[in-house]
Amino acid sequence: MSGTEHLDVRREGATLVLTLDRPQAKNALSLPMLVGLYDGWVAADADDAIRSVVLTGAGGVFCAGMDLKALAGKGMEGEHYRDRLKADPDLHWKAMLRHHRPRKPVIAAVEGPCVAGGTEILQGTDIRVAAESATFGLFEVARGLFPIGGSTVRLQRQIPRTHALEMLLTGRRYTAAEAAAIGLVGRVVPDGSALGTALEIAERVNACGPLAVEAVKASVYETAEMTEADGLAAELQRGWPVFDTADAREGARAFTEKRAPVFRRE
Template sequence: MGGTEHLTVERVGATLVLTLDRPEARNALSLPMLAGLHDAWLLADADDDVRSVVLTGAGGAFCSGMDLKALADRRNPDDPVRARFKADPDLHWKAMLRHHRPRKPVIAAVEGPCVAGGTELLQGTDIRIAGSGAVFGLFEVRRGLFPIGGSTVRLPRQIPHTHAMEMLLTGRPYTAAEAERIGLIGHVVPDGTALERALATAELVNANAPLAVEAVKACVHDAAALPEPDALALELERGRPVFDTADAKEGARAFAEKRPAVFRRA
């Protein structure tokens, strides 16, 4: 259903599938790819028929990080994509989910390298599935750089402190098995099947009431940085209105009638 150069966007049922499509560069992040990602997140948010998003990469790779050479190229200053980034200096951070949180659940399907900016982008997703040959890591310190895509903030909140610090400070690669063990990803599957598993997981999400799913996701994220009493108060604030929805009543009826529920986002 479209996309931009280096990003393919398609619908599979109620799931929007975003494919980083620059396999010759192991799907390194380019300006067209980032612009496409930004637009795709907004598309998913705006389309009520989209209930989940799957993010994956083409050619047996997820993402090898930022293409610094391409980003520094000034040979075509009138390029319309480059003009978008000049007009909105925050655009790349929104694309990488640093300054934007999609309303719908985002499931990562990782094959091959998912390193540097790839691992930073991964941290903006909700559910993570990887092929057994996938490789993860934040290599920035090895090159005198800083993982400025959110990793010094997000990683210690998503995995145990000691593992976050080791990943950040050593810059070493992590296998899929090790990434699963420390909690960076949730599932390891045979190579070549991560997308299939991600789509199956998306179907499980899509079968649920969308207002409930979105409220749960928003509450988990917004409560994460709050003290427990404030977080519990927020949970009641976000959760109580869900019980008053037509979908909640439909869920109860469907359970009593022993049939699948038909949720209408109402």
């Protein structure tokens, strides 16, 4: 896929790198960006050669959220994509990972501001790396708005509720260190190295059995709200078939032969 004028797409081995590319507007969400994101998630799921996705932003910025100038009635760039929204009124929510969960692991590489809609998209990713100067926050209430990208539901499930409510109700900015302390991101790295670190993590994911990786990710999410008993039963349904794959046999054989496994999604 070729991306759009506000969403750059490239391959790094088995990793698809999606870059929010509207730095002059702090990568604020636009129609071209949303369409490009949605197409990126679909392309990653459809291509078995892609084993992971890295989401990042251009120009030292992740995403400043919705384009408030457009929201105020000053127009949004990319009106020629309007037919895509008409064809699928849910497209923007799928693009923001509100109504879509890719089966491949998604790793966020955050430099600079990741606020409002940026923090909402972040909650749809699986592994999160932040640069030291990255910032986070849900500013909607401070502007008389509602964080309708899923944050009132997801955030309290991802970090302790007291921290979720403070972020949601104060509209204040959080540092990367604070975000790591409350569990919103997993790693804080030197400025300029978030993407490199995310790609290193992706390479480790890519080296694992793809059928196993996808089954593990699916199990984690589908059992999250189950009782322990129901979750353990569901885990067996996801897990046992993995043992009966050629990839599982290859993994055991490679371990015995002290070599790197060659997985074929079989």
